[in-house]
Amino acid sequence: MTTARKGTVYLVGAGPGDPELLTLKAADLLATADVVLHDDLVPQAILDRAGTQTRVVSVGKRCGSRRITQEQIHALMIMEARRGSSVVRLKSGDPLIFGRAGEELDALEKAEIPCEIVSGVTSMFAAAAAARKSLTDRRSASKVILTTAHHASNSSGTDRPSFWRGPLPNDATLGIYMPGRDLRALAWDMLQGGMPPELPCVVMSQVSLPGEDRRTTTLGGLGDVVPGPAPLLVLAGWPLADRPEASFPEFAQTEFAQTAARME
Numbered sequence: 139m140t141t142a143r144k145g146t147v148y149l150v151g152a153g154p155g156d157p158e159l160l161t162l163k164a165a166d167l168l169a170t171a172d173v174v175l176h177d178d179l180v181p182q183a184i185l186d187r188a189g190t191q192t193r194v195v196s197v198g199k200r201c202g203s204r205r206i207t208q209e210q211i212h213a214l215m216i217m218e219a220r221r222g223s224s225v226v227r228l229k230s231g232d233p234l235i236f237g238r239a240g241e242e243l244d245a246l247e248k249a250e251i252p253c254e255i256v257s258g259v260t261s262m263f264a265a266a267a268a269a270r271k272s273l274t275d276r277r278s279a280s281k282v283i284l285t286t287a288h289h290a291s292n293s294s295g296t297d298r299p300s301f302w303r304g305p306l307p308n309d310a311t312l313g314i315y316m317p318g319r320d321l322r323a324l325a326w327d328m329l330q331g332g333m334p335p336e337l338p339c340v341v342m343s344q345v346s347l348p349g350e351d352r353r354t355t356t357l358g359g360l361g362d363v364v365p366g367p368a369p370l371l372v373l374a375g376w377p378l379a380d381r382p383e384a385s386f387p388e389f390a391q392t393e394f395a396q397t398a399a400r401m402e
């Protein structure tokens with residue numbers, strides 16, 4: 139059993155939402171920390187695992203509404219650690235994936251605060267499990283790409299930056315975090331980048347939570363999907379097809395075989 143140490147900050151992954159997907163270490167730290175600073179996406183069922191003496195504080199930014207700045211979060215972590223508290227900085231999924239962990243680690247290092255990182259299940263991996271698809275099905279994929287459409291979805295109009303440039307390698311599975319609700323714009327970016335309209339896609343909503351929802355489509359149909367409630371994640375790639383070995387197009391098979399041969 140791990141006990142949270144005084145004066146230390148733990149960057150902890152809460153996983154996608156199901157409390158049973160917490161690591162044992164995360165659960166121990168939650169139960170023994172003096173203070174938990176958590177993001178919006180961490181559900182109450184996980185926060186309920188905090189100790190009875192633990193102060194649980196939301197530092198979520200609510201989809202960019204900036205109730206609290208990133209610098210204020212740094213200051214809070216440092217202040218709590220300096221006054222001798224054990225601090226769990228709790229983030230959804232894995233703390234090192236799209237979670238501002240780089241900035242937080244820099245701030246803690248600069249302030250000479252001891253820090254540990256506890257991995258969590260990132261939502262892309264939980265989404266694959268929910269869809270019962272192997273992200274690296276060896277019949278059609280040998281790469282996984284984690285990306286975000288965050289900047290694109292926060293903008294509008296003709297100036298909207300594309301979240302994706304250039305073609306997707308045929309043997310890659312793509313996980314798009316923070317895709318926004320305008321899936322038409324997302325699909326447009328992907329098609330403009332050269333991805334084929336037949337590319338299988340899955341739109342996952344609230345993975346591992348009671349409201350989990352899954353919409354299976356192709357890139358050509360992605361724009362017509364009305365997604366379930368946030369948080370949303372989009373998976374795209376040939377392993378997501380009903381029969382990956384059958385739908386993997388011939389041109390992609392050739393390229394994939396060449397890559398595999400080079401690797402042998």
Ligand SMILES: C[S@@+](CC[C@H](N)C(=O)[O-])C[C@H]1O[C@@H](n2cnc3c(N)ncnc32)[C@H](O)[C@@H]1O
Pocket residue numbers: 154155179229230231232233234235236237259260261262314315316317342343344345346347369370371
């Ligand atoms: C700020 S990022 C944090 C990612 C997180 N660190 C991870 O590893 O999953 C938030 C995005 O993660 C994805 N996400 C997190 N939890 C999710 C869930 N339960 N279902 C679907 N997507 C989720 C969504 O794309 C959401 O907009």
